[in-house]
Amino acid sequence: MQDFRTETFLDVCDTLSYTRTAQRLNITQPAVSQHISHLEAVYGTKLFSYSNRRLSLTEAGEVLRDALTVMAHDERLVKERIAALSGKRRTIGFGATMTAGEYVIARPLARFLQQRPDLQVKVVASGTDDLLALLHEGVLDCALVEGFFDKGYYDWEVYCTEQLVAVCAPGCRLAEEPQRLEGLLGEHLIVREPGSGTRAVLEHALAARNLSLDGFARTTEVTSISIIKALVESGYGIAFLYESAVRAECTAGTLRAIELDGPAIEHDMTFIWLRGSLFEREFRGLVHELAVCAGEV
Structure with missing residues (x-):
């Protein structure tokens, strides 16, 4: 079972600051230090290191953090x-x-x-x-x-497993015949924001071909899949989206898939x-x- 000392430890892992943890848990900073010292004595090793005015987890601290995080989660599920x-x-x-x-x-x-x-x-x-x-x-x-x-x-x-497909507006010349991925670099690309899984998969596929998003003539970041599809439908640019996200539009003919030479981009x-x-x-x-x-x- 989790106790107040492990709660303190996990909070310090999050804040990397004894002062902020004391404020968040409504206890004193010496109490935070005491809780961490107790755990270090129990496990016989340093859990944090302090260098250049920055607190960081030691390797042992990372192991304990991961274990206690799972324990805290499982304890909630048990309750x-x-x-x-x-x-x-x-x-x-x-x-x-x-x-x-x-x-x-x-x-x-x-x-x-x-x-x-x-x-x-x-x-x-x-x-x-x-x-x-x-x-x-x-x-x-x-x-x-x-x-x-x-x-x-x-x-x-x-x-x-899903396939990432390139899509364009109906009537776009790109959908008339197979295209090389490199051949799309002159297009305006509408792409998801950094941190998006769709974007990460696209960046990974481009990197495998020594390409990057910077190689496109122009890029526009959009956080909404629906807005991306609406922009592409209007002819504003092209996009790479999962097949499941554009299946209905491609069937209805409001979007066209661009057939690419080479292996499919799957994830x-x-x-x-x-x-x-x-x-x-x-x-x-x-x-x-x-x-x-x-x-x-």
């Missing part, structure tokens, strides 16, 4: 499971990146929840980096991400949760149930 025994609904903190949330998981999730009246879900849609932070803060239990993540810190399971959409969680089996079961629901939609 909710116990409360559920008396009839209270269990809550799942569920995150999804924008494309994954709107075009991949929304309908399967709705079907899943219809079958599970014992659950209530808190859904957060945001960029991959934001979702990773919320997992570590304990706000989320698991997340479906399209971006890249460090597999050393999370347990994970691939949900599906996994992956469920992740904190590595070492006692509830790993439950999270994997959730992924399976959502996949079944996706097949029924």
